[in-house]
Amino acid sequence: MNIQGIIPAILTPLTEEEHFHPEVTKQLIDHLIDSGVHGIFALGTNGEFHLFSEEEKLQIAETVVKAAGGRVPVYMGAGENSTKATIKLSNMFADLGVDVLSVITPYFVAPSQEELYEHFRHISENVTIPILLYNIPSRTGVSLAPETVARLSVLPNVLGIKDSSGDIANIKAYLDVTKDEEFVVLAGTDSLILETLKLGGTGAVAATANVLPKTVVGIYESFQQGNLDQSEQCQQQLQPLRATFTLGTLPAPLKKAAELSGIPVGPPKSPVKALSGEALEAVMNMMENYRIQAKAAKES
Template sequence: MNFNGIISAMVTPMTKDQEVNEAVSRQLTDHLIRSGIHGIFILGTNGEFHVLTPEEKVTLARCVVDEVKGRVPVIVGTGANSTKETIEMSLKMEEEGVDALSVITPYFIAPTQKEIVQHYERIAVSTILPILIYNIPSRTGVDLEEETVAELAKIPNIAGIKDSSGRFENIKQYIKVTQKEDFSVLAGTDSLILSTLQAGGTGAIASTSNMLPELVVSIYNSWKEGNEEEARRAQDNLQPLRDTFGYGTLPSVLKKAVELYGIPVGPPRAPVSELNGEALEKVKEMVAYYKGVSAEGVFRG
């Protein structure tokens, strides 16, 4: 499997009682696909995988797979802090009919690069599904070295990497050391989508697509069509949304923005709180801006 295009890092809709909202999960999934998204990625960082039970994860995956109905690939985060738990969840997701797995590096314990390679090797041989490595050192305390990625890229069903380090140098080096392999390098930081494509990457797993799927997809489509000026304009138009992310704990800002824009994805799960006060007003201003420019035909979000 090749990971290409814009894959939406979908938030996990919840009810006011903080239970997974299956009805809105279906609504959001269908909306994203109809907006041109090339794939759905659930149970990532913005999907709050770290606060969901194993049962909730399987239920959400079953719901999304059923709603997608083969229209786009479904990639599911199964990474945990132990190899054993990761394998167990990966096998459950394989049974649910997902198309690929995303496996975050172990966190909290900061394993060595050799231990990380062994971790992924054991997971890879346990499943028939393609695996996407997920590097997000700001959350895990572990940064994948280019030599490690080069070694992992030789494993047949390790098919790519999502880099959310925010360091473009990381992405460039991953592309360089894996160019002889059938391996995808995707941006996990939405400000680097176009830069990643220009450097030889294959796309992005983008959280901003929850609110502005058509705009984010237009970055990729314009670039593929050779219109880099339009791609750059679309990339720049994401910044007002990204500028608000610091107003709350992840993913409170994004979930509120999506809700204000029209999909009732509900609150984050505690201990993360919903936005209020000045932070909420700033997000409301940002959403009003996008609704305004969309109504004027500047872009469709």
């Protein structure tokens, strides 16, 4: 299958009691697909995957697959700390109709590169649907080396990698070592979407698309049309939203921004707390500025 375009890393909507909210999840997915996204990526970092039980993850996956309804591919975060647990969850997701598994490197533990290779090789040999590797060293404490990615890229169902290192040199290295394979590299850091496309990446898994889906899609589509100025303009429009990510523990700022955009995604899951005080005011001001800009653009 083709892994390309803008794939929102969706927030996981919750009730005020922090229970999964299927109805709002469908609302969010319909809104994103109507905005032109090319896939749906659930149970990622901003989807708070690490805070849900296996039962909750299965409920989320089933809801997302049904809500997408085959309109776009569904990517699901299946990575657990143990290899066996990852294989078990991956196969349950496959049975629910998930199209692609996103498999994060183990976290808290710090495997060697050989251990990482064996982890992913064993998963690859025991699941039937495509795998997208997920590298986010700031959260896991370990990074997939380009040489390891090159070894993994030859496995038949390892189709690509989402890199959230924030290092464009790392993305370039992944592209260089896999250039002879049918293997894709996606930006996982939203500020690097355009730079990744310029280097030969095929798209992005983008959390900002929860709030600004048309803008993020605009980066990709303008680039595909050869309109680099428009693509750069869309890329720059993400910066005010991204700047608020430091105002609270993720995904609290993003959830508040999504709520203010009209999708009632609810609070983050404890121990993360919803924004308040000056942080909340800053996010409200940021969203108001986006509304003013959108209105002005419509009237011009």
